[in-house]
Amino acid sequence: MKPLQSKKILIGVTGSIAAYKVCHLVRLLVKEGAEVRVIMTASARDFVTPLTLSTLSKNPVLGSFFEDRETGVWNNHVELGLWADILLIAPATAHTLAKCANGICDDLLQAVYLSMRSGVYFAPAMDLDMLQHPATQANLDRIRSFGNRVINPGYGELASGLTGAGRMAEPEEILQVLTVHFSARPEAAGKKVLITAGPTQEDLDPVRFISNHSSGKMGYALAKAFSNAGCEVTVIAGPVKLAAPEVSEFVPVRSAREMYEATVSRFEKFDLIIFAAAVADYAPAHKAPEKIKKDGDTLSLDLVKTIDIAATIGRSRLSHQLLMGFALETQHELENAKAKLAKKNFDFVVLNSLKDAGAGFGHETNKIRVIDREQNVTTFDLKPKNEVANDLLEIILNKWQKEQQFS
Incomplete structure (x- = not known):
């Protein structure tokens, strides 16, 4: 059985240009047999549509506590936290990292994060100066201290035009990290x-x-x-x-x-x-010190x-x-x-x-x-x-x- 077969993976998508990579990641996970559900923050919808991720994941995309305020149908963050084998927040912006590091619970994703009993992974994505800022580094350290894991961003050209660390890890890299997690x-x-x-x-x-x-x-x-x-x-x-x-x-x-x-x-x-x-099974009895010259029709070793x-x-x-x-x-x-x-x-x-x-x-x-x-x-x-x-x-x-x- 594949390591990701039947695993329940909840992906939290936040407001970063790197959100487009999540489309490919969802496809990879579904192909490996995982059951994928997606939560999008309000700002994430500026970068990729819920319809795209819903189609790829084969599940409705969640975005708020209430599906219908008139009927009282809502998304239970506790049930989502219990359902998921793992929560992956990707891309994880500096804003989201700060909220998770300090327990700020102002949307569905943050409520699910605080309700999780199993593993949580963060895949940061931001410009290099934001990533290097002491506040961001302190937030990452704090997040790790809670037992969460961080998939380090890659080095390369960023949306700002600068080059450096800050690119969200590629979908294939994230897939490998999750495969290792479930293979243990x-x-x-x-x-x-x-x-x-x-x-x-x-x-x-x-x-x-x-x-x-x-x-x-x-x-x-x-x-x-x-x-x-x-x-x-x-x-x-x-x-x-x-x-x-x-x-x-x-x-x-x-x-x-x-x-x-x-x-x-x-x-x-x-x-x-x-x-x-x-x-x-066998090796030459002696290694010739110089190249053996072609001499005669046969060669005995x-x-x-x-x-x-x-x-x-x-x-x-x-x-x-x-x-x-x-x-x-x-x-x-x-x-x-x-x-x-x-x-x-x-x-x-x-x-x-x-x-x-x-x-x-x-x-x-x-x-x-x-x-x-x-x-x-x-x-x-x-x-x-x-x-x-x-x-x-x-x-x-x-x-x-x-x-x-x-x-």
């Missing part, structure tokens, strides 16, 4: 996770190396899933064409030897180690076996640690995966086959089977790698949850 899991609190990812490169000479087709996408997706869940994640990655993941520690390496040293020197402090890297990182740690693992490895097979898949599970002392092995369309190296998708110590096999359909990562996350979280119940 109590089972993951305090857990430390080490993930290896990507290929290794074994040098033949200063120009050439031996490697494989691993893209690192699966390992990076796992890093994101476990980090979003609230784990402290370290990634040790070989060379890939991906932006480094946002984790507690990122360690770039090239060779199998470098990955071995980085992993073995760290593994004892982790609760879970996931071996998602495609580490070279002496290769030596690299140190098996997973097997080394499997022999040295601590009692509380969980180990998960990957097995990419082309024949006798299940038999080979079960043998790897036992040989390397894993708790789980994730099997995928190059015979399955859309699985394996380079794809945005993967199709896996997971085998545990008891030889139970769980089969999953072909999915995007981020969803595969979430499936594996659930397996580990369920394991930790059971351990906590019996500890």
Whole structure:
């Protein structure tokens, strides 16, 4: 299930030119399966129409306490505060920040804010001098002290024509913040996770190396899933064409030897180690000091076996640690995966086959089977790698949850 699926998100829109960004944000949230309702202040309606946000959210836009003064139909701020899983005030103007910081309750949005029992996020938007003013900074500090969270504004060209900090965070950034918020899991609190990812490169000479087709996408997706869940994640990655993941520690390496040293020197402090890297099994016995010249029709290379990182740690693992490895097979898949599970002392092995369309190296998708110590096999359909990562996350979280119940 997507983290935002069925979540109730209340958005408070205030009077800023950045209000136009909320239209895109609402679309993104609805697409993720969230139920969105919008409250607009009177000044917000000068920048975007209630009809637009009502159409996008698929819910009536709220603006005042009374829907109809003649009949007494009104918008109950207490019920709205209880309904919402989260209140996001975006854009949050300097005026709104000041009112929230000081408990001024003069409209529906302020009444809902004061009634909220769950999380509140602010996405400030204003000119750079207004943002930097000591009064605004004091209000932001006060708002944070109440337990609210602030999504820091970005740097760039502002409506005034000046350039600096003050732009409301982009909708995609806000979506990511809310995704992380709803992805946090109590089972993951305090857990430390080490993930290896990507290929290794074994040098033949200063120009050439031996490697494989691993893209690192699966390992990076796992890093994101476990980090979003609230784990402290370290990634040790070989060379890939991906932006480094946002984790507690990122360690770039090239060779199998470098990955071995980085992993073995760290593994004892982790609760879970996931071996998602495609580490070279063999490396050149000697690296030529100069470029090897083309001479003759054939070239013979002496290769030596690299140190098996997973097997080394499997022999040295601590009692509380969980180990998960990957097995990419082309024949006798299940038999080979079960043998790897036992040989390397894993708790789980994730099997995928190059015979399955859309699985394996380079794809945005993967199709896996997971085998545990008891030889139970769980089969999953072909999915995007981020969803595969979430499936594996659930397996580990369920394991930790059971351990906590019996500890």
